[in-house]
Amino acid sequence: xxxxxxxxxxxxxxxxxxxxxxxxxxxxxxxxxxxxxxxxxxxxxxxxxxxxxxxxxxxxxxxxxxxxxxxxxxxxxxxxxxxxxxxxxxxxxxxxxxxxxxxxxxxxxxxxxxxxxxxxxxxxxxxxxxxxxxxxxxxxxxxxxxxxxxxxxxxxxxxxxxxxxxxxxxxxxxxxxxxxxxxxxxxxxxxxxxxxxxxxxxxxxxxxxxxxxxxxxxxxxxxxxxxxxxxxxxxxxxxxxxxxxxxxxxxxxxxxxxxxxxxxxxxxxxxxxxxxxxxxxxxxxxxxxxxxxxxxxxxxxxxxxxxxxxxxxxxxxxxxxxxxxxxxxxxxxxxxxxxxxxxxxxxxxxxxxxxxxxxxxxxxxxxxxxxxxxxxxxxxxxxxxxxxxxxxxxxxxxxxxxxxxxxxxxxx
Numbered sequence: 001x002x003x004x005x006x007x008x009x010x011x012x013x014x015x016x017x018x019x020x021x022x023x024x025x026x027x028x029x030x031x032x033x034x035x036x037x038x039x040x041x042x043x044x045x046x047x048x049x050x051x052x053x054x055x056x057x058x059x060x061x062x063x064x065x066x067x068x069x070x071x072x073x074x075x076x077x078x079x080x081x082x083x084x085x086x087x088x089x090x091x092x093x094x095x096x097x098x099x100x101x102x103x104x105x106x107x108x109x110x111x112x113x114x115x116x117x118x119x120x121x122x123x124x125x126x127x128x129x130x131x132x133x134x135x136x137x138x139x140x141x142x143x144x145x146x147x148x149x150x151x152x153x154x155x156x157x158x159x160x161x162x163x164x165x166x167x168x169x170x171x172x173x174x175x176x177x178x179x180x181x182x183x184x185x186x187x188x189x190x191x192x193x194x195x196x197x198x199x200x201x202x203x204x205x206x207x208x209x210x211x212x213x214x215x216x217x218x219x220x221x222x223x224x225x226x227x228x229x230x231x232x233x234x235x236x237x238x239x240x241x242x243x244x245x246x247x248x249x250x251x252x253x254x255x256x257x258x259x260x261x262x263x264x265x266x267x268x269x270x271x272x273x274x275x276x277x278x279x280x281x282x283x284x285x286x287x288x289x290x291x292x293x294x295x296x297x298x299x300x301x302x303x304x305x306x307x308x309x310x311x312x313x314x315x316x317x318x319x320x321x322x323x324x325x326x327x328x329x330x331x332x333x334x335x336x337x338x339x340x341x342x343x344x345x346x347x348x349x350x351x352x353x354x355x356x357x358x359x360x361x362x363x364x365x366x367x368x369x370x371x372x373x374x375x376x377x378x379x380x381x382x383x384x385x386x387x388x389x390x391x392x393x394x395x396x397x398x399x400x401x402x403x404x405x406x407x408x409x410x411x412x
Contacts (some may be wrong), residue, residue: 005029006041016055021045024055058078122316124264125221128271131308192226193273200230200258202242202249204290218263221270241266243319246289259402262284264315277403280389281362282316284396293321294364301328303344304337309358312389316361333372334362339383356380358388366395 003012007029015027025040026034030052033041040047168325191398201218218241219229230237233249240260253260265283278284288294300322302313313336317324328335328348335348335355348355353377359382364370374380393400 007033013045017052018055019045019047020051020053021047024394027052027054028117091179109249120315120318124311125267125270127308128267129313132273133270180289185311186372194222194225194227196238197275198228198230198236198238200233200237202240202247204243204247218266221266225270225273242285244289245285245287250285254398257402260399277400279391280312281365281391282312282319284366284391284399286319286365287367294319294369295361298322298333299325299331299336300361301325301332301344301348303328303335304339304342309338309389313358316358320361320364334360334375337383338388357385359385359390362389363371363392363395366392368392368395 005012006023007025010026012024012026016024017027017030018024019030019040021040021043023040025041030041031049034047034049038047039045145167176311199222201222222229233252235256237253237258240250241259241263242250242253242260243262244250245254245260250260261278262283262285264280265278268280270284295317300317302310302317302324303326305313314324317336325332328344328351330351332348332351332353335345335353336358337345337355338357339345340355345355354372356375357380360375360380362372398404
């Protein structure tokens with residue numbers, strides 16, 4: 001009402017005039033009114049034509065009045081926006097629920113994955129113990145066969161005596177030699193061979209459910225063989241059990257010249273019952289984080305290996321994040337083999353799937369950036385190697401130097 005003409009009740013525009021008493025009208029409206037009555041329409045004060053004052057309204061949005069139609073349209077838009085906001089709120093709640101469900105699924109998946117890792121670790125330790133026992137038996141048989149050959153040779157040079165006395169002598173000497181061999185095969189430090197080692201176990205999966213079980217499993221087998229456990233990092237620590245170098249605690253241990261090794265090294269030395277420096281690629285902590293594994297979402301087939309070697313290659317491929325199979329299909333990315341024989345290799349070659357030796361996965365675990373195009377290198381196409389599991393010493397020089405320092409100090 002403040003910006004409306006009292007005579008016509010319309011908005012005041014460009015031709016706006018005011019009376020001396022301060023009331024505002026359209027010029028046309030007030031002139032027609034004054035022709036009929038020379039008084040102000042609002043307060044009835046005497047007004048002449050010459051008394052009118054022209055007003056200049058400023059161009060400002062604050063002084064613009066919105067028409068009713070525009071207000072109606074704005075109201076409709078606001079109502080639509082309210083409806084959209086309500087629907088968006090429902091959608092947001094649904095998305096939050098789905099996110100919570102996926103997070104719960106991820107937690108379950110991580111816990112199952114973790115349990116699977118723990119079971120694989122226990123299987124690896126049993127396999128290592130099995131392999132060590134088999135090696136002892138084969139060595140014992142070899143030594144026994146050599147001894148029987150030597151006794152037969154000696155018997156041919158013995159003087160002719162009664163057959164009974166010769167058999168008795170042979171039995172006695174055989175028993176003595178067998179007892180000597182058994183004493184040699186049994187290591188003298190079988191119990192407590194870790195007594196000089198001070199272990200600090202990095203619990204890399206402490207946020208996952210069941211993480212304490214893995215820690216407890218490692219602690220138990222260290223304590224069974226006389227090792228000392230550190231529940232806090234200190235200068236007395238000699239060995240750090242960890243699986244990845246991408247860890248602040250491991251980085252600190254490496255800067256302090258500590259020996260960093262994996263659970264698999266611990267399993268293998270427990271099988272051998274003696275402390276040996278790491279000799280396989282999976283004995284060293286990987287230079288990757290668990291969220292950025294080099295062979296993630298890849299399918300790798302492992303063929304033409306004996307039982308023990310197959311188990312080790314499988315462990316290395318799984319540490320790198322690959323899915324391991326024994327068959328070859330169009331989904332297979334790489335085939336790791338000990339030789340180029342068999343129907344599986346022929347099928348892989350027909351599918352144009354690269355076939356490589358163990359060095360390929362070993363170099364990947366040690367930090368080598370290898371693509372599938374690099375599988376044609378001569379290094380990965382040699383299948384008649386004396387030691388296919390040999391490691392690239394340059395890649396682990398920063399980890400091996402602490403073992404070398406220990407050996408040098410012992411020699412001094």
